[in-house]
Amino acid sequence: MHNTKKSISTFVLLSVFLLVGCTSGFRADFESYMTGMEDVHALDSEYDEKMSQLEIGDLPEELSPRNQDIDMERLASLSEALDQEIMPLVTRMEDAMGDVEVSNEELVELHDSYIESLDLKQSFVQQLNDYIETYYMSVRSNEALIQLSQTFMENQEERDAVIDSISSEDETEEIDALVAQINENSAELEEESEVLQQDESRVEKMEHIDEVMLPLINDHIQSLNQMNLETDRGVRVRSLTLEMYYGFEKYYQERKNTMQYNERLQELQLQNILPLRETYQQLDKEYYQQLNEIESELS
Structure with missing residues (x-):
């Protein structure tokens, strides 16, 4: 200049x-x-x-x-x-x-x-x-984050409704196993996501998304796909949960994009x-x- x-x-x-x-x-x-x-x-x-x-x-x-x-x-x-x-x-x-x-x-x-x-x-x-x-x-990235969050909540509401509608013993057994796996996955993801709220640099946070969170979500997807399910409600709960996980992938990729945009704006x-x-x-x-x-x- x-x-x-x-x-x-x-x-x-x-x-x-x-x-x-x-x-x-x-x-x-x-x-x-x-x-x-x-x-x-x-x-x-x-x-x-x-x-x-x-x-x-x-x-x-x-x-x-x-x-x-x-x-x-x-x-x-x-x-x-x-x-x-x-x-x-x-x-x-x-x-x-x-x-x-x-x-x-x-x-x-x-x-x-x-x-x-x-x-x-x-x-x-x-x-x-x-x-x-x-x-x-x-701005577009922030809008995408809002939309992904909305989709996540809609899928969660539909999944909860399916869980609440179970009636047979087979369904209960499958849903209980699914919920246990989902809760385990959620605890892991929540723990790793706390890094994004801490004082680490943007670079460290972006690396954490790439190297830890996205691979972790992929592992969660595999953990659900490997479950042997036979009831329609069990399959539906898994399907809705997988949609949420794919949404998580997009969400954290978009979080990384937002960090990059904000860093560039501060530079300019x-x-x-x-x-x-x-x-x-x-x-x-x-x-x-x-x-x-x-x-x-x-x-």
Whole structure:
């Protein structure tokens, strides 16, 4: 990130004119520079127009944790525009800049300020899109966790209803064996899940999900599948329990995804990204102002 703003003072600019005496050589170099930068300047104008259309000024409030009504369609639209429309413009500007040669020493510093601005534009667009995309995925992941929890409770209610409806001795024997295995599995899973509520780092928690919890759930699935069941209610209880276990797998995988998204959001920090735009806008303002001053002096 650039914390300083490069600028060329009017004093230095006037000194340049005194040194070069507005010679025909400088005039030719400047005209050649402007011709070489014509495509770049046109793309830059298009970039500014498209960025203004995005209206990102309200993003800090819209993406605030206090906001309970997130416009997910707008976030998806912003990410798509940044990725498919604006970043290609920056890339085209960079490509066009590669064809521009600046041989006049008096124009090198001016040109370097534009290169700095373009670097900031690229960084700004990349980081902003990364933030919006990650925020979007984080919200979707949380929604998935809520839905999985709801499905789990629905399966549990249906399973309890089946258990309550048993009537024969055979059913009772099978259900008792199932419940004993389910309780054993639940105790193991609950013990391991406590790690996710403790002070371990995100990395340690994600490793715990991958290396301990998911294999444990897989073992629980196998423990139920290995049971020899013959009654319809016994089979149904096992089926509903297996659905819950498969839901557990998805749930903890999604928990890991949420941790990754939150970690990435902390790394990016929206309040550090948005000022990049102010910085490159200031550089652009100074750059084009200096171009106008040179043109005025040469006219």
